[in-house]
Amino acid sequence: MQSSSMINYDYSVAKLFAFATIILGIVGMLIGVLIAFQMAYPELNNLAGEYGTFGRLRPLHTDSVIFGFLVSGIFSTWYYVGQRVLKVSMAESPFLMALGKIHFVLYLLVVAAVVVSLLLGITTSKEYAEFEWPIDIGIVVIWVMWGMSIFGLIGIRREKTLYISVWYYIATFLGVAMLYLFNNMEVPTYFASGGYGDWWHSVSMYAGTNDAMVQWWYGHNAVAFVFTVPIIAMIYYFLPKESGQPIFSYKLSLLSFWGLMFVYLWAGGHHLLYSTVPDWVQTMGSIFSIVLILPSWGSAINMLLTMKGEWQQLKENPLIKFMVLASTFYMFSTLEGPIQAIKSVNALAHFTDWIPGHVHDGTLGWVGFMIIAALLHMTPRMFKKELYSKKLMESQFWIQTTGIVLYFSSMWIAGITQGMMWRATDQYGNLAYSFIDTVNVLHPYYTIRGVGGLLYLAGFIMFAYNFYKTITAGRVIEEEPRSASPMAA
């Protein structure tokens, strides 16, 4: 067996995407903080004319954190992890090297197009699939290039058996490809009408209830294949690697993977409970959501058990802290989601702030922390520098954790209060509250959420600073560490 240290891995594309992850993360979260405060202080809508209103900025927030921060985090880790677990360097294939670089450039162009178009209000309104057809085409091209990179690297691999992380990266690629194509079936109206109106405008192939079904089949599984599957790919590599511990159980990995693949796609109906989609589809959505708890928890438990007996590491190594808390929040949100998918609970929770609460348990606690930990692990190895400051990481960890707790506790209270007030009746059986009453009570919670978000953003900026100082002023390291990342106090 060839020792991996003999291969000279080429991290140039991984580095580029790492920069993108950090910059787009800051942009996306900054907008998140702004829209959070807009809900508490509506005057903040007037900062930039029509371009600064909540409606224009909200999709910009979701899309820049998802397709900016998250997706470039996925690409960055792929270009790092892929080579190492397949035991082959990108440098061995000029084709794959060139492909990776074009992939990055195209990605930036599409990001720019997305930002401009959303600010101008060019959107199809579908959540997480707002883009008009010209951008869709760009996204498909980017995705195909990533697929070529995955299968190209697999094609020239030295390691015969695919590591767990690679299973999850492959699933991400296939899942998103299928979902995105079907949800974006649209007819460009300029061409179909013989030259009228804006050339970029299109109309959905599906109408009404059908459109909703396809959208939430997509939307739910975008959560699966963007917020979950690739992040599991990351934790299966970075946690054992950073801790030096073997994975607790292959069987658990196996069952969790295939279970997740099998169950996830059925659960989309939970976004449409009590809507006009057929009752049986809704019931299926509820059922499969509950069954989904276990394949989700399987991966998280596998990770926690991998750390069995390693309390010392948890205490000493901030990266391990990030990853253990990420697993915890993964368990938290994959129990919260299923419970919100039970019909009677959804009757209360749907449309309320409890849903954004659930969303950010997952995105801040699980996705955010895991990507941060992954980049921190990769940085000393990609740049051959010691991490700049452990202290900074420790404070970052606690600041961000406080931020998450403020975010979700305020949104839980806000959401449940709102849901109960909408339903409440007075002694005569009339509705007890006008709508605006239910808005006004939320003011303190919206403020707390804004503060929580601000803390999380502050922590993220500390992380960016640490990253920057590491590559510019970190101590050079001679040899790559086997496990725990080197860091200065």
Place this chain on the structure above:
Amino acid sequence: MFHWLEKNPFFFAVGVFLVIAYAGLITILPDFMNSARPVVGTKPYTVLQLAGRHAYIKDSCNACHSQLIRPFKSETDRYGMYSLSGEYAYDRPFLWGSKRTGPDLMRVGNYRTTDWLENHMLDPASVVPGSIMPKYGHMFNNKANIETAYAEAVTVKKVFNVPYDEKDMPKLGSFEEAQKLALEEAKEIVDNMKNPTVKEAYAKGEIKEIVALIAYLNSLK
């Protein structure tokens, strides 16, 4: 078997794809035709209403407003009759939303009127103290995009057989005719409004975004 798959990426990928692909077919296809059938009396949007719908989408009103009344007494008391699948037959895209920061708008045309909407869109807090909805002054200056709305109507008529130009259904005709119809339709709304910019523009044959938006909101019943 699984270990074999892990050594054979092609079959592994095929396996994953099969496992994830069919769930969509089984849940979406069986009721596809049923869900597409319009309820009796449902009509496609006129070009003016469609332009308003585009303004609604452009400013992502659906980020705060749902258009889906669930069958609960608390909702039907507040918003009116629960939603039926066939009422959405001409909604491309659907605009159910997933968050009610503001109230549901599925039937807002039943209980809000042009003049109220004008006041509210210009400055929500002036009519509803404490409102956190943004002001939409820019809609009083931007022009409604009638041409793109016309293009969309022509497209859905051609491609999806949406019954424009049929008996008792909205008329399209040529673009010039459609423009004229939109102007006529806008008249009643402009008459019920007070904003001078909107009125002056209308006198010059121009329709502002807000007029189209109100036409759309009024049509939500």
Place this chain on the structure above:
Amino acid sequence: MNWLNDNVNLLGLLGAAAIIVITVFVVGKYIKQMKTDKSTGELADENWDGIGEYKNPLPVGWALSFLGTMVWALWYFLAGYPLNGYSQIGEYNEEVAAYNTKFESKWANPDAETLQGMGEGVFLVQCAPCHGITGDGINGKATDLTSWGTEEAIVHTILNGSKGMNFPLGEMPAGLLDENSAKAVAAYMTEKVSKTGTKNSDLVATGEALWATCAGCHGEDGKGMGGSAPDIASYGKPEFVASVLNHGKKGVIGTMPSFNDGRLTDIQKLAVGKYVNSLTQ
């Protein structure tokens, strides 16, 4: 109001508690193992970039819970929300029917106090967005209900006319009488026709002489001649408000929608009328 009488509220709160308790309990258990246990097991042959893998069996609790959820799923599908028996619209109809039965038996003959209380609730939810929380019409954006229905309002109507409720007779023209005569008619009308009482009893006789101007449309008794014009014998009373709610009004200030889409019952309409009347006092 009792929050916990509502199943949905109760299940929601239980669910929220379960999320926290179960996660803390399970994660706590594994964190404890980080402190106390040692990692053991037989390693697989493979090794990726230095990462090994144990061949440990599945955790029993996990496997059992997995089976448990599948059993629950079957139950939910076959019994909880039975595939061929459950309909959400059916459930809604039952909810509404149960409510209506209860409402009708409880408030069959509402007394004045009940109507007032009920009306206030309806007003704040349905009317306040246009008329303001105090009913003052928000700077002229809708009718100021704190002065509507009074003698002065009648004078105002006679001088300015009225339109928009879509009666067969159409609009009531402005300037039917001069101001003094209008005052007199208003006094007569409140004293003898709508019988809400006048402050100017000295003018009643003068007003009676001028009443013919009005009777042409509203009838001698003011009842509107079988629906050709509004029944002004009920002007300033809950019944008149209820009629406004049924007709809607496209007036001079703006347009008020009608409330005929089933959101308000007849009793609720009268109740809100009663509340509106109380605003003048």
